[in-house]
Structure formats: C-alpha cells, structure tokens
Amino acid sequence: MRRLPRLALGLPAVLLLLVFxxxxxxxxxxxxxxxxxxxxxxxxxxxxxHYRNVMSGGLYLEALARSLLLALFITLACLVVSYPIAxxxxxxxxxxxxxxxxxxxxxxxxxxxxxxxxWMIIVNVDGPLNRVLLSLGLIDRPLRLLFTQxxxxxxxxxxxxxxxxxxxxxxxxxxxxAVIEASRxxxxxxxxxxxxxxxPLSFPGIQPGLILVFVLATAAYVTPALLGGQxxxxxxxxxxxxxxxxxxxxxxxxxxxxxATAALIAVVVFSLATHRLMERVRA
Amino acid sequence: MxxxxxxxxxxxxxxxxxxxxxxLTAGQGELVSLLGPSGCGKTTALRCIxxxxxxxxxxxxxxxxxxxxxxxxxxxxxxxxxxxxxxxHLNVAENVGYGLLFRxxxxxxxxxxxxxxxxxxxxxxxxxRLPRELxxxxxxxxxxxxALVIQPRLLLLDExxxxxDARLRDDVRWLIRDVQQASRTTAxxxxxxxxEAMAISDKIAVMKNGKVAQFASPREIYQRPAERYxxxxxxxxxxxxxxxxxxxxxxxxxxxxxxxxxDVRGAGPFAGSAVLLARPESLAIVSDGTGQLEGRVVxxxxxxxxxxxxxxxxxxxxxxxxxxxxxxxPADGTVSIRLDVDRAWLxxxxxx
Numbered sequence: 001m002r003r004l005p006r007l008a009l010g011l012p013a014v015l016l017l018l019v020f021x022x023x024x025x026x027x028x029x030x031x032x033x034x035x036x037x038x039x040x041x042x043x044x045x046x047x048x049x050h051y052r053n054v055m056s057g058g059l060y061l062e063a064l065a066r067s068l069l070l071a072l073f074i075t076l077a078c079l080v081v082s083y084p085i086a087x088x089x090x091x092x093x094x095x096x097x098x099x100x101x102x103x104x105x106x107x108x109x110x111x112x113x114x115x116x117x118x119w120m121i122i123v124n125v126d127g128p129l130n131r132v133l134l135s136l137g138l139i140d141r142p143l144r145l146l147f148t149q150x151x152x153x154x155x156x157x158x159x160x161x162x163x164x165x166x167x168x169x170x171x172x173x174x175x176x177x178a179v180i181e182a183s184r185x186x187x188x189x190x191x192x193x194x195x196x197x198x199x200p201l202s203f204p205g206i207q208p209g210l211i212l213v214f215v216l217a218t219a220a221y222v223t224p225a226l227l228g229g230q231x232x233x234x235x236x237x238x239x240x241x242x243x244x245x246x247x248x249x250x251x252x253x254x255x256x257x258x259x260a261t262a263a264l265i266a267v268v269v270f271s272l273a274t275h276r277l278m279e280r281v282r283a
Numbered sequence: 284m285x286x287x288x289x290x291x292x293x294x295x296x297x298x299x300x301x302x303x304x305x306x307l308t309a310g311q312g313e314l315v316s317l318l319g320p321s322g323c324g325k326t327t328a329l330r331c332i333x334x335x336x337x338x339x340x341x342x343x344x345x346x347x348x349x350x351x352x353x354x355x356x357x358x359x360x361x362x363x364x365x366x367x368x369x370x371x372h373l374n375v376a377e378n379v380g381y382g383l384l385f386r387x388x389x390x391x392x393x394x395x396x397x398x399x400x401x402x403x404x405x406x407x408x409x410x411x412r413l414p415r416e417l418x419x420x421x422x423x424x425x426x427x428x429x430a431l432v433i434q435p436r437l438l439l440l441d442e443x444x445x446x447x448d449a450r451l452r453d454d455v456r457w458l459i460r461d462v463q464q465a466s467r468t469t470a471x472x473x474x475x476x477x478x479e480a481m482a483i484s485d486k487i488a489v490m491k492n493g494k495v496a497q498f499a500s501p502r503e504i505y506q507r508p509a510e511r512y513x514x515x516x517x518x519x520x521x522x523x524x525x526x527x528x529x530x531x532x533x534x535x536x537x538x539x540x541x542x543x544x545x546d547v548r549g550a551g552p553f554a555g556s557a558v559l560l561a562r563p564e565s566l567a568i569v570s571d572g573t574g575q576l577e578g579r580v581v582x583x584x585x586x587x588x589x590x591x592x593x594x595x596x597x598x599x600x601x602x603x604x605x606x607x608x609x610x611x612x613p614a615d616g617t618v619s620i621r622l623d624v625d626r627a628w629l630x631x632x633x634x635x
Contacts, residue, residue, distance in 0.1 A: 178368035181335050184355045185362040186382035186433060196381075200372050280413065281372040 031253035041249050050254035060238065060255065064262060067235035070149065071217035071263075074156045078213045079206065081157060082164035086205070089165065090172035104166070107159045116226040119155050120146060147229030155223050160216055164209035171205025172198070203281050207274055211267050218263045235259045285346045285436040285469060286311045287332070292341035294327055294493075301327040302338065303493035309437075309486070312467040314460070316480040318516070319490035325473045326441055328490075332471060333362050333439050345436060356385075358437075361430030361468075365442040367422045369414040375401070375425050376410040382433035400428045403462055420451040424458070431462060438463060438470040444479060456483055477517045481505065489513045505562075507550065507628055514560045514630065521566070521602040525559040525629060527551075536629055542597035543575040545622065549629025558632045565626035566604035568592070568612075574619035578602070580612050594618060 032050060037043030054060045089100045107115070122129050123145040130142040145151045175198065183193040221236040228234065239259065243252035287309045294302040302324045309315040317325035331338045334355030342349050350358055361382075369378050376397055383393040401407050404424040414422055423443060430438060443459065444452045460483050463470050474480050480487050481501040488498040489512075497509040508514035511522060525540035525547075534548050540559045547559060568574075578596040589605040592612070596602060604620070612618070 176366065176368060178364045178366060179370055181333070181355070182362065182364060182368040182370070182429075183381070185333055185335075185358070185360060186429070187356050187359070187385035188381075189356055189385075192385065196384075197370060277372075 028253045029257055031250055032257045034250045036248050036250045038247075041247075050251050051258075053251070054254055054258055059233070060258075063233045063235045063238050064259060066232065067218055067259070068262060068266065070153065070234070071214050071220075074153050074160065074217040075210055075214045077153065077157045078160050078164045079210065082161050082168060082209065085161070086165045086168035086172055086202075089169045104162050108162055112159075112222050113226075115159065116155065116223055119151065119227055123151060146227065147231065149228060149232060152224050152228045155227055156217055156220055159223070160213045163212040163216065167209045167212075168202055168205035171202040174204075175201045200277065200281055203274070203277055207271075207278060211270065214266065214270075215263055218259065287437060287469060287471075288342075288344045288347070289328070289332070290342050290344075292328065292331060292338045292343065294324075294331065294336065294338050300493050302331070302341075305341070305488075305490075305493070305495055307488050307495065307498060309469050309471065311469055312464075313485040314463055314470040314472060314483060316472045316474055316484040316487045317490055318474055318477060318480040318487050320475055320516070323490040324493040325475075325490050327493075329439055329441055329471055329473045332437070333360055334358050359433065359435055360437040360439055361433055361435030363423075363426045363430050363438070363440040363443045365445055367414070367426040367446075369422055369425055369429070371414055374411050374413055375406060375417070378414065378425055379428045379432050381429060386433065396432060400432045403431070403465075404428045404458065419447050420455060423447060423455050427455075427459060427462065431466065431468075434466070435468060438468045440470065440472045442473055442475070444474070444476070452479075459483065481517070487517075489516055506626070507548075508560065508630060509550075510630055511558055511560075511632075514628075519563045519603065521561045521563065521604075523559040523561060523596075523600050523602070524598075524632075525557045527553040527555060527557050527629075538629065541576045541578075541600055541602075541622075543622075545575060545624055545627070547624050547627045547629050551629070553629065553631060556632055558630045560628040560630060561602065561622055562626065563591075563602075563604045565623045566602060567621050567623070568594075568604070568606050568610070568618045569621045570619075572619045574621035576620040576622060578618060578620060580616040580618055583612060594620065596620075 031042065033046045033048060035043035035045050035047050036050070085104060089097065089104065092100050110118070121127055123143075124130070125142045125144065125146075129145075130139075133139045134142065179197055179201070180193055183197045184190075188196065219236055221234075221240060224234045225237055225240075228237075235255065236259070239252055239255045242248050242255060287307075289305060289307045292302050292305040293300075305324065305328055307315065307317075307328075317328055319325050327336070330336045332343055334350070334353065337351070343351055345358075370381065373381065376394075379400060380393050380397045383396060388396070397410075398407070401410065404427055406421065406424050406428065409417065409421065414425065417425065423446075427443070440459065444455055447455060456479060459472075472480070472483060481504075484501055486499065487501055487504050489496045489504060491512055497504055497513045499507075504513060505517050508517065511520075514520045514522070523540040525538040528537045528539060528544070530536050530551055530553075531546060534550070535546055536549050536551060536553060536557075537544065537546050538557065538559060539545075545559070549557065566576075576596055578594040580592050580594050581601070582593040583606075584591045585608060588608065590608045590610070591603060591605055593601055593603050602620075606612075
C-alpha cells in the first residue's frame with residue numbers, strides 16, 4: 001500500500017477550517033463592504049461607509065465598549081471563582097474526581113434556553129431566591145434582579161466556569177508536588193508558595209482559560225438578550241437586531257467584523273503581554 | 284547545625300506499615316544514611332523529618348526540642364529531592380536564592396550569598412539558565428546549592444544521585460560530602476545503594492520493612508552485621524550454616540561449618556545453630572592444601588582484574604570468592620580454601 005503523503009493527514013482539518021471559518025469570514029467581510037439597500041439583502045457596488053459609520057462613535061462604539069468591559073469583568077470573576085474549584089479538582093482522584101468533573105461540567109449539560117428560564121424563575125420577584133431571603137429576614141422587599149447586568153454577569157460566570165476550571169485543573173495537575181514541598185522547606189509560607197510557585201506554574205492553564213472565557217463572553221447573545229432586558233444594548237444584540245430586525249446585512253456584517261476584530265486584538269495583546277511568562281513556565 | 288534524635292517513629296497508611304518504631308540519632312555534623320530497598324520506609328522517615336508528613340507516633344527532636352509541631356517552613360532544614368524539584372520557571376540564581384527571600388538580609392547580601400554557594404558547587408556562569416537548560420548533574424548541583432544557601436540546621440537528601448549516570452554520580456557524591464563537611468551540617472541521606480552509603484556516611488541505618496535492622500558505622504555494618512539481611516544488603520556475602528560447639532570467651536566461638544571446625548568471632552550468645560558470614564575477600568584458594576575448607580570449583584568467570592569462582596564445599600554449601608586472574612585452577616577443580624577467621628563473622632540464624 002502506498003503511504004499517504006503527509007499533507008493528506010492535514011487535509012480534513014484544512015477543509016474544516018476552510019468551509020466553516022475562512023469562507024464564512026470571507027463572505028462576512030465582503031458583505032460588510034457592500035452597499036445597503038432596504039428591501040434586499042444588499043445593494044450594488046462596494047463602500048466603506050458602514051465602517052465610517054460604526055467607527056464614528058456613538059451608539060455602536062458604546063455598545064462595543066460595554067460588551068468588552070462586561071466580558072472582562074466576567075472573565076476575571078470566572079478566574080476568581082474557578083481557581084479554588086480547579087485546585088480541589090486537581091487534588092481529587094477516583095470517584096471523587098469523577099463526581100467533581102460532573103459538577104464542574106453541569107452548567108454545560110443544560111440547554112441555553114432552559115438554563116436562562118431557570119434563572120428567570122429563581123430570581124423572579126416571588127421566586128425561590130427572594131422567598132428564602134425574605135423568610136430569613138435578610139431583606140424587607142423582594143430584590144428586582146431580573147433584567148439587570150449583574151444577573152447577566154452571574155449567569156455567564158456560571159456557564160463559563162468549566163472553560164476556566166478545566167485548563168487550570170490540567171495545569172495544576174502538571175505541577176510536581178515536590179516543588180511545593182521544596183518551597184515550604186525553604187521557608188515559604190503557604191501564601192508565598194502559592195504566589196511564587198503555584199500561581200506562575202498554573203499560568204499555562206490560566207492563559208487559555210482567560211482567552212476562552214473572554215471570547216465567549218464578548219460574543220454571548222442569548223443570556224444578555226433574555227436576562228439583560230432592553231435597557232442596555234450589547235454588541236451581539238445589536239448585530240442580531242441589525243441582521244434580523246432591520247434586515248441590513250452589510251451593516252450587521254460590519255458590526256460583527258468590528259466585534260470579532262476587537263476581541264482578536266484583545267486576545268493578541270494579552271498573549272503578547274504574557275508571552276515571556278508563558279515561555280518560562282511552559283512544561 | 285544541630286543534632287537530631289528520632290525515637291520510636293511510626294507511620295501507617297491504612298493496613299500498610301511504613302515506619303514501625305524507627306529510632307535514630309545524628310550527632311552534630313554527622314552524615315547518617317538510611318539504606319534499604321524500595322518500600323523499606325527510608326523515604327517516609329526522611330519526609331517525616333522534613334515535615335512533609337506527620338508520623339502517627341514517636342518523636343523527632345532537634346537539639347533536644349521536639350519539632351513535630353513545627354511546620355516544614357519553620358524547621359530550617361534543607362531538602363534535596365530525588366528528581367531535584369527545581370522551580371522550573373526560575374533561573375539558577377533565582378532557584379538558589381529562593382530560600383533567602385524568606386530570611387533577613389538585603390538584596391546585595393542575598394546576591395553575595397548565592398554567588399558564594401554557586402562557587403561552592405561549581406556552577407558560576409550558569410546563573411541565568413533555566414533548569415530545563417541544564418544537564419542532570421548541573422540540576423543536582425543547583426538543588427544542592429538551593430538547600431545549602433539557607434545554612435540549614437539539617438540537610439536532607441533523598442536519593443540525590445539516583446538519576447545521574449555512573450561517572451557523574453561519583454563527582455556529585457564527593458561534592459556532597461565535601462560541602463557537608465565544610466559547612467559541618469548534620470545530614471540524612473536516603474539511598475538504596477550500599478556502596479554510596481559506605482563511601483559517604485558516618486553512620487548507616489539499614490532499614491527493613493519499616494524497622495531499623497542495624498544502626499552503626501559503615502565498618503561495623505559491613506564487618507559485623509547484626510543479621511543476614513544486613514550482611515547481604517551491604518555487599519557480596521557467603522553464608523555457611525554453622526553449628527556452635529561452645530563459646531571460647533572474648534567473643535570467640537568454636538563452630539562447625541563447611542565441613543571444618545573454626546574459631547570465629549560473633550556477637551553471641553548463640554544456641555545451637557548460627558550463620559557464619561564469610562565475605563568473598565575473606566576466602567582465598569591456597570595451592571599448598573593448608574586451607575581449612577575443601578571444595579570443588581563449579582564455575583569461574585574472568586572479569587579482568589579478578590576471577591570469580593563458585594565453589595561447592597564438602598558439606599554441599601556453595602561460596603563465591605575471587606582469585607587472582609592468572610592463577611590456573613586445578614584440572615579436577617578440587618581446591619583448598621583458607622578462611623581468614625578474623626574477617627568471618629558469626630550471626631544468629633533468625634532474628635526475632
């Protein structure tokens with residue numbers, strides 16, 4: 001049998017990327033330069049007007065900034081919540097580890113609509129959360145949590161936690177336990193050992209976790225749309241409204257390209273900024 | 284610098300007993316080896332001393348004060364790990380200087396101290412390398428320097444040479460001994476290699492199933508082992524079944540062994556049968572027939588500097604010994620063997 005040329009092995013991946021990433025983006029970028037024309041998908045000819053429009057400030061850039069900021073906040077909150085979970089997961093073995101993995105992955109096992117309707121029920125004015133808080137005497141009046149950005153952040157932290165926990169858990173498992181003992185024996189407190197040894201050595205998990213959650217949070221649409229209400233506009237909501245609501249595909253494509261580019265720039269800047277640390281701690 | 288005293292240390296993992304009443308002492312500046320096969324408890328003992336695990340029972344005292352309640356970060360013990368356990372994200376100077384960050388002293392003093400220790404272990408010029416850019420021998424030197432830089436009260440070494448090739452092993456072993464002696468640091472050294480333990484130690488604790496089988500100087504362990512296990516673990520050993528006829532006093536006993544009557548030393552009292560230890564170097568083939576033992580050579584192997592023979596004695600016991608490589612063996616294989624009785628040793632045949 002003739003050996004397959006090495007390139008053939010990469011072919012499925014190349015095809016997958018071509019069909020599902022490169023072609024759609026090419027189509028989207030092309031679309032973003034087309035002229036708008038009410039009533040049809042796009043008009044004749046090409047123009048950069050949409051970019052001028054979006055970049056000239058106002059509503060669009062505000063929505064972009066708001067989305068990026070919220071994503072940043074969600075990402076950091078996710079890191080804080082996930083690190084202790086990842087630590088316990090990395091120390092567990094056997095059945096306990098299996099159970100913990102299931103718990104960590106549980107937010108992803110519920111469909112996005114069910115999960116968000118669940119949140120609606122829980123935080124409803126006469127929902128279980130308010131009833132518990134009222135009966136405990138912690139509050140006098142029911143909290144109005146629905147349609148707040150706080151609830152959106154909470155719900156997104158909840159669902160993105162696995163994407164932070166799993167890579168950090170992986171990195172923590174890769175740390176030789178003896179280096180922790182070495183640090184302690186040299187006089188470092190638990191805190192100093194965490195700060196100087198464990199945290200840097202877990203960075204190969206922190207970095208992908210931060211990137212994954214940031215990108216996911218920037219692009220999240222369903223949860224902000226359902227739990228955030230109509231008061232504040234997020235970039236993904238704008239994109240969908242423009243595409244489906246006003247049926248302005250060229251402008252919608254422009255917004256999507258701007259949002260993706262902004263997220264990409266953030267990821268690249270972060271990767272470059274942490275490049276030296278990654279080089280040092282890579283296994 | 285301090286003395287260390289371990290008394291009746293016990294550690295169980297479920298039904299498995301890792302340490303079963305281990306008692307040891309190390310005087311100031313002494314190097315004590317814990318020698319034994321894997322699973323004998325030597326590493327567990329070291330980890331108890333370091334404070335990485337808590338013993339179930341017993342006590343560990345440094346300069347007479349119990350340290351069991353002291354966390355490992357406050358014990359001031361330098362530990363050299365088997366796989367070095369260097370901080371992979373810190374360079375050589377940062378690794379070595381790590382322990383100084385938690386001690387008094389200015390940055391300039393820390394740097395001076397790091398330089399000093401790096402000179403001691405011959406690593407000057409490699410300050411900015413990461414551990415992964417070093418050879419195994421260099422990594423081991425960094426590990427040693429990192430433990431020494433804090434001027435520890437005690438140096439704990441866990442199989443420090445296990446991952447080095449034979450030539451490097453000698454170099455690093457002498458380096459360890461030299462710096463330990465120069466700094467007069469009390470040290471515990473875990474190893475399964477008897478030659479290593481002999482060469483480096485002031486005292487050796489031979490361990491067996493969580494117990495100390497014998498705790499004595501290397502000479503004593505080798506020449507006057509307490510039991511068969513110790514004798515066979517510390518070097519080539521021939522064991523002859525010996526019938527003890529009577530004690531002659533002064534530690535001498537008259538025994539029948541290998542088809543001969545011999546007067547040998549031992550740490551009695553013995554009742555009936557015992558085991559006579561005859562190391563290969565205490566046996567020699569003599570051509571004039573004046574040896575106490577007689578036997579037949581059943582196998583001989585030429586090894587260059589020496590020729591190894593296996594000889595079956597008259598009573599059926601077989602012994603191994605070395606002969607000069609050029610000496611022809613008799614054609615029929617029958618030989619007379621002289622046992623240097625001063626170097627033979629009588630041991631009880633069973634240990635309670």
